[in-house]
Amino acid sequence: MRRRRRSWQNWAGNQVALPTRIARPASEDELAEIVRRAGEQGRRVRAVGAGHSFTDVACTDGVLCELDDLSRVLSVDHVTRRVTVGAGIRLHELSRHLDECGLALPNLGDIDRQSIAGAIATGTHGTGIRHHGIADAVVAFRLVTATGEILECSADATPGSLAHELWRLGRVSLGALGILSTVTLACVPAFRLRAVEASTDVDALLAELDEHVDATDHFEFYWVPHTRIALTKHNQRTTDPPDRRRWRRRLENELVENVAFGAVNRVGRRLPALVPRLARLLPGPGRRETVAPSHEIFCTRRRVRFLETEWGLPRAALPDAFAELRRLVDTLPHPVNFPVEVRFLGADDAPLSMAVGRETAFVACHAYVGTPYEAYFAGVEAIMADHGGRPHWGKLHRRGRDDLMGRYPELAAFIELRDRMDPAGRFANAYLDRVLGPVPAAGGSAPGAG
Structure with a gap:
């Protein structure tokens, strides 16, 4: 774990954060340890990728986690066309690796400098009326929770289970449920x-x-x-x-x-x-x-x-x-x-x-x-x-939570899951407080994904 500069700004320069610490984990275990230690110190944690969001969704005065070193292609299954990558991989790097394997994502936006984790957090999308955004290709991910536990969340999990609900609701997540360490994507033959x-x-x-x-x-x-x-x-x-x-x-x-x-x-x-x-x-x-x-x-x-x-x-x-x-x-x-x-x-x-x-x-x-x-x-x-x-x-x-509740039919369900997974508001910040509402003050700990 390496300490970096004490300030951060996004690509456009309109958002600036002054975290107490900027960490750059080199492994999933290091990422989990950073979250656990932040909890012990009473600090909040946010993950950041390429900084291509214009809102303050990534900003924090606590610990800012740069995921750049979690950027490897971890596995490629040529039969199922499922590819697992580190959450910090940039989309342009991912596309290059996929092309070398004869694969591609079904759709992309017009900018590819973002990390896959950031794209999932904010709902990055392309165009095509018979196609969907990047979230549609996400079939699984590993999530570091507010307690530092690592959960496998998947479309293949039992419907209604926590692992399945985290996958279903977490394909566009705002980083509110935890920090992604890996992502598994359903790819298509290169075209x-x-x-x-x-x-x-x-x-x-x-x-x-x-x-x-x-x-x-x-x-x-x-x-x-x-x-x-x-x-x-x-x-x-x-x-x-x-x-x-x-x-x-x-x-x-x-x-x-x-x-x-x-x-x-x-x-x-x-x-x-x-x-x-x-x-x-x-x-x-x-x-x-x-x-x-x-x-x-x-x-x-x-x-x-x-x-x-x-x-x-x-x-x-x-x-x-x-x-x-x-x-x-x-x-x-x-x-x-x-x-x-x-x-x-x-x-x-x-x-x-x-x-x-x-x-x-x-x-x-x-x-x-x-x-x-x-x-x-x-x-x-x-x-x-x-x-x-x-x-x-x-x-x-x-927009704030009350207005957004009428625009996203399952926003209340997402907020309920957020409150369950992060009862202490470990991953909260000013932006999430506005669009999701503050985490209730009740104590507790995040459950496992059994």
């Missing part, structure tokens, strides 16, 4: 995607949106605020061979999405009045098409720093909510200098997933670091909340 990217008129796109969503394996679009421009991404599964010159796409992405886009945002931050004019420079090099392994298409590097709020709406609510969002942008005191991202997923059954129980449209709004965002995000939140939206757990929002 390729044909990516077609183009720009179009946003109203023409919205008029035919259902056709795009239903006919494409993985569809998403971006609307450029202050314009009628929409950028579409149609990613279709294919058996065609990979494009030998796909390096060109990566180079174009780097130049357009990071170098040029970063420059546009820096100018817009200094000269906000130019933002609407600069927005028309964003669409990029026109229609592009390439074939590549799935993880290369799903994910891109994001070097331009931003803040984000994201909401999951009932799919049918998107047209009205999106129309209100467009009107909001025109009334804000500061122009919006970042595209709005819209994605889609099928209904899933992870209780704290944004897509639980319903086909979901996700609306993500961003703001370049250092630019005013409060009025924008507050307006977005009001619109999305009115249309039945659920906030992304790792992205900025102001």
Whole structure:
């Protein structure tokens, strides 16, 4: 166990923690010992991965556990396609290892710098109306509890048992039930995607949106605020061979999405009045098409720093909510200098997933670091909340437990399990107190998983 720096901040720089200690366990047993010792000292504990959440979900004034050294691929079963990894492995490292084994995750988000534990904690997702978020691939995990006990939680456990309930409710967990040490994922044979990217008129796109969503394996679009421009991404599964010159796409992405886009945002931050004019420079090099392994298409590097709020709406609510969002942008005191991202997923059954129980449209709004965002995000939140939206757990929002109880049907069951597993609030922090409520003051100890 090594002591590190005494401060920590997230990727965007908007969350800073001053823990009493930063620990970096090199094994599951070390992780359990850190939790036990924190309990003896009356300190709280939080785990942290890549810091890609914009909320204070990972912050603590107690012990902060960096899981970077728990990042090995532990086992690969080529028959069941189940792969067990350390909870600290980054998604991009995981995808590379899986590809070498002829495997892949069924779906990924557009950023892959997160740890698998962080992705599970906050409900990281991609797009595709016949597909689901990363939580859907989680079939088991090992959990270090508030007492330092290590529990095996699995979809294969007896339904109704603690081990099964921890798996069922813990696939999106906020880190409230304990700290993951390993994760077992149900993978699929490696596959390729044909990516077609183009720009179009946003109203023409919205008029035919259902056709795009239903006919494409993985569809998403971006609307450029202050314009009628929409950028579409149609990613279709294919058996065609990979494009030998796909390096060109990566180079174009780097130049357009990071170098040029970063420059546009820096100018817009200094000269906000130019933002609407600069927005028309964003669409990029026109229609592009390439074939590549799935993880290369799903994910891109994001070097331009931003803040984000994201909401999951009932799919049918998107047209009205999106129309209100467009009107909001025109009334804000500061122009919006970042595209709005819209994605889609099928209904899933992870209780704290944004897509639980319903086909979901996700609306993500961003703001370049250092630019005013409060009025924008507050307006977005009001619109999305009115249309039945659920906030992304790792992205900025102001919802509290009482409001969220009406948005997540099993949130009360999750809170009950949290109170049972962590009666002393060992894994609590200010964010969890807001969205789940404080842990009751009653004493007790976390039970085993027999």
